[in-house]
Amino acid sequence: MKKSKYNKIWTMDNGVKIAFNSMSCALAEIDDSFMEIYNNIENISVSQLDEDKKQLLNQMEEGHYIIDDELDELKQIKFRHYKGKYENNGLGLTIAPTLACNFKCPYCYETPDPKIMNESVQNAIINMVDESMKRSDSLDITWYGGEPLLAKDIIWSLSKRMIEVCKSHDANYSAYMVSNGYLFKDFKDEDFDKLIEYKITAMQITLDGPPEVHNKRRILHNDGETFDIILNSIKRLKAKGINVNLRINIDKTNIDTVSKLLDILVENDLRDMSVSFGQVTAYTEVCSSISGNCLNTKEYAEWNLEFQKALIDRGFSATRYPYYPGIKANYCCADQINAFVVDPNGFMYKCWNNVGIHGEAVGNVKEIFDEDISIKYMINHAKWLTNTPFEKQNCNGCFLLPICMGGCPHVSLEKNSHDCEKWIYNLDKILEYTYDIKSEEVVEEIAEEVCL
Incomplete structure (x- = not known):
């Protein structure tokens, strides 16, 4: 056997030595026995080890700290990546029935379009x-906009029809929604029932800070305030059994107000809600005016750890991805062959950032069965599917490759560069903090057992 190239072993300030492997995301407190096996793995005869060290060696192998001599880890990563990229056993569609929106958020990257998806596009x-x-066994839908609930009837109609199609082919169906949350104020019980009926049982909703901050960022077209209505919508959704993933978009103007928002969530008994943070980025010309307020990835990484601590301190769950690194085959749906964003005109894109920009389309749902496919569509699609981190020398030799995979494909293609994931700036601190949390949990469990 041999050592993995994706190990990181170091001693913390308190003298405890820990090991992390980015191929498995295993994190372990280690001792002299671990290091003895690790440092001599090429020369060890397993049959001569005592039972304790054999068990330790097996655990080290499970954590990928040591691997088979013949295993080429980079090829393993490539295989996992290309399998995910070209796997064709499921279809993922992000559908925007309209790009119209009742909000005018200053950092929005989309160009609003009042058009509603017509019947021919739906068909x-x-x-x-x-x-x-x-030829597929699953359909995963994300309802998107604009604000998708401005086209609620289209969502109901398409959902019903797609579920029927999936049933006829014995395929699984799942759905998700990204909404600003405001229009749930008009929902009646039967509307909530339809969400459940059409399997929209989870959604992302955004609050960008306490009321005095949020109401300056998540703004109605008539400048009306939105915080209290959205908060009440979240509570109503949860009461109906619909999971809400709260998104907090972060830039330099609201980073100091996150804790106050979290306190409000606690006061409203929303600790069991998933909370994630988004790095506001000036992706398009539409939102370029806010670029001066954006945090770079290094700044965001430093704040993200503080946000994680704030969540943990208040009883929220924040020890798994995206707070702890996760293995990636592909960065996102944009670099997978069977995933598309569909706009109200039927144009198909690979990335949410391109929605509505027809020159970036990779097809149109009304033309996909035509033999004469536009060369422009083919070129656009090919650039996403041939984009890989393995053509970037910095990525090939990087310890973080299995948990980063080259960063955002949109950045890679639009800027001809790569934007490393936040882990490059905060991994050590994240891992040490995770170790501390897990150690405290073990101590608490032991204390409970003693008390019992």
């Missing part, structure tokens, strides 16, 4: 789904 989506489910 084309159903035809595409029907054809895809003949």
